[in-house]
Amino acid sequence: MKNTSKILILSGLLAMAGAQFACEREAVVYGTFTGCDTASVTYTSSISPIIDQSCISCHAAAEPSSGISLSNYAQVKTYVDNGKLLGAVLHQSGYQPMPQTGTLTNCEIKKIRNWVNLGAPQ
Ligand code: HEC
Secondary structure (H helix, E strand, O other), X not given: OOHHHHHHHHXXXXXXXXXXXXXXXXXXXXXXXXXXXXXXXOHHHHHHHHHHHHOOOOOOOOOOHXXXXXXXXXXXXXXXXXXXXXXXXXXXXXXXXXXXXXXXXXXXXXXXXHHHHOOOOO
């Protein structure tokens, strides 16, 4: 075998090993190793519990923050449709970053993003 072929094979193997490490790191960062199921997200199973825990303290009751109530599907869907939910949760420019206090985990953020991308199934 020519030396150049050996070098090619070797660098190929190194590249694969590198990709493997990158994947693992991403999986840890985004929580896939801890069973972050973002594929079958629905409002009832995945989103409502996140909102109850991280948003409802401010966005419910008689005088919700900014007049934004997130206590049921229809209310949340309003902010899905006008883009404010994702804008706020993904900290996009032009939106108020949410939650205002506390944080969402990467897995929770991924769930919300995928849920919106799936058309916000109930
Ligand atoms: C500690 C109270 C608090 C918590 C917790 C909180 N919010 Fe808010 N939220 C506010 C306030 C106050 C505003 C209005 C901010 C402003 O206009 O300066 C707001 C604004 C918003 C807006 C409008 C953003 C925009 O740019 O128009 C959305 C959407 C929103 N919140 C969603 C959420 C979601 C989703 C969560 C949970 C992940 C959450 N909020 C958690 C207090 C809170």
